[in-house]
Amino acid sequence: MPKTPLDIGLIRADFPILNRELASGKKLVYLDxxxxxxxxxxxxxxxxxxxxLNNANIHRGIHTLAEESTAMYEKARQQIADFINASAARxxxxxxxxxxxxxxxxxxxxxxxxxxGDVIILTEMxxxxxxxxxxxxxxxxxxxxEFVPVTDDYLFDMDAYxxxxxxxxxxxxxxxxxxxxxxxxxxxxxxxxxxxxxxxxLVDGAQSVPHLPVDVQDLDADFMAFSAHKMVGPTGxxxxxxxxxxxxxxxxxxxxxxxxxxxxxxxxxxxxxxYKFEAGTPAIAEAIGFGAAAAYLQNIGMxxxxxxxxxxxxxxxxxxxxxxxxxxxxxxAEHKGAVASFEMDGVHPHDVAQILDSEGIAVRAGHHCAxxxxxxxxxxxxxxxxxxxxxxxxxxxxxxxxxxKVKKIFG
Amino acid sequence: MDDLYRQIIIERxxxxxxxxxxxxxxxxxxxxxxxxxxxxxITVQVEDGVVKSAAFDGHGCSIxxxxxxxxxxxxxxxxxxxxxxxxKDDVIELLGIELGPVRLKCALLSLKVLKxxxxxxGKEEVSDALVE
Numbered sequence: 279m280p281k282t283p284l285d286i287g288l289i290r291a292d293f294p295i296l297n298r299e300l301a302s303g304k305k306l307v308y309l310d311x312x313x314x315x316x317x318x319x320x321x322x323x324x325x326x327x328x329x330x331l332n333n334a335n336i337h338r339g340i341h342t343l344a345e346e347s348t349a350m351y352e353k354a355r356q357q358i359a360d361f362i363n364a365s366a367a368r369x370x371x372x373x374x375x376x377x378x379x380x381x382x383x384x385x386x387x388x389x390x391x392x393x394x395g396d397v398i399i400l401t402e403m404x405x406x407x408x409x410x411x412x413x414x415x416x417x418x419x420x421x422x423x424e425f426v427p428v429t430d431d432y433l434f435d436m437d438a439y440x441x442x443x444x445x446x447x448x449x450x451x452x453x454x455x456x457x458x459x460x461x462x463x464x465x466x467x468x469x470x471x472x473x474x475x476x477x478x479x480l481v482d483g484a485q486s487v488p489h490l491p492v493d494v495q496d497l498d499a500d501f502m503a504f505s506a507h508k509m510v511g512p513t514g515x516x517x518x519x520x521x522x523x524x525x526x527x528x529x530x531x532x533x534x535x536x537x538x539x540x541x542x543x544x545x546x547x548x549x550x551x552x553y554k555f556e557a558g559t560p561a562i563a564e565a566i567g568f569g570a571a572a573a574y575l576q577n578i579g580m581x582x583x584x585x586x587x588x589x590x591x592x593x594x595x596x597x598x599x600x601x602x603x604x605x606x607x608x609x610x611a612e613h614k615g616a617v618a619s620f621e622m623d624g625v626h627p628h629d630v631a632q633i634l635d636s637e638g639i640a641v642r643a644g645h646h647c648a649x650x651x652x653x654x655x656x657x658x659x660x661x662x663x664x665x666x667x668x669x670x671x672x673x674x675x676x677x678x679x680x681x682x683k684v685k686k687i688f689g
Numbered sequence: 690m691d692d693l694y695r696q697i698i699i700e701r702x703x704x705x706x707x708x709x710x711x712x713x714x715x716x717x718x719x720x721x722x723x724x725x726x727x728x729x730x731i732t733v734q735v736e737d738g739v740v741k742s743a744a745f746d747g748h749g750c751s752i753x754x755x756x757x758x759x760x761x762x763x764x765x766x767x768x769x770x771x772x773x774x775x776x777k778d779d780v781i782e783l784l785g786i787e788l789g790p791v792r793l794k795c796a797l798l799s800l801k802v803l804k805x806x807x808x809x810x811g812k813e814e815v816s817d818a819l820v821e
Contacts, residue, residue: 625751
């Protein structure tokens, strides 16, 4: 691997929270970015300034503040479109998060286009947000779900996938990067094969968009769902990318203000894309923060972010392998994002996380909203340490020392 | 930290005294903590309204398993009415530690299961109100 081009010291200075001390007197070691990332000053300030200077409702009113707010809200949409290289800003629909983006497709496109017996292909490594919406649809419509297995090396089983494609599926909905295993799936190849088989694709980009260079046109993805808060933006806002012709053919999602062109007592005419999917006053400040987050990451460069994280992945796997009684779930570093979910002999993940917390180290313990995947790995839950552009090798060392403390307490 | 992981909690987690499944039994109940997947089942033998014997089984963190073991120990020889009246504070006293809101749920799972069983509740009737 080439030396990382990121100046981590400068990047860390952008994130005020990384300097805080905890009650234990220890400095924060934040290893839970897969759950939610910390926020740089650029994002915090963008939202703060909006409320101090510009705040008004959007797409209505002709006063100065309303015009400024609308322009800022739409500029952010362009920044997000640029970040994933969408061909037009209108192909980016604001939602609350990845979960809502997936549900939007399930409630609009799928309900308009699928009937009993139609096949949807998912994978065994999905987050609950890419399982439950389809399970609900199955109960309602009788569509059939099939699952691409995970190989013994924790990879997407391409042979099994090719077999499943013979069922003539209508949709392949898959995670681009597993939030537990870190597995980076070969999205471009998965999508190419899906299109050959006549199926559409929905990519769960919750983990990939924040951590890898993602180009929706190069991937030829039909839909891509992602959240702002995992890519240094605020909570409460996410996006659904969709190809324009698909979005235009879809019925609206929620009904209400802003999603309509005209309304009568008994009927309405839907607004154009993307507004037809954005009913009600949206999270305006959050959208502006989302745009600032996309611009922040783009300025640093996603190639550099991915290279740094790859280096972190190699280092954490190497260090954890030194500790007896630790088993890490996931593929080799080559196919893995900066996530280390592990099991520790004889100690429950909650206890691991609690003792690490006393050392100032924030990790996640549980099934990480991927219960079926944990069942497949034969564990109830795992402890997960995850890394982002602001994490350092010293923090990996702190994690390893913390794990030795756990071992000491549980003897 | 060393307070939270008192010796008794580590000991009872590693070598519980009351892990098992009683057959026959008069009371059986099981439940999970959905946020972490902890699972506890409890079996109780009752004679003349008094707990003759009890056991628990399941899996989870040290707090949930040690709390279950200590709780089961404490109800041996107790009238069922007293078992029904047990509260959160009784479990906290048994553990002898302060707990935050997340770990409190771990600690109280066994009490929830025990009381649901003692009251003869259905699965869908179980709620946190039992252990408040």
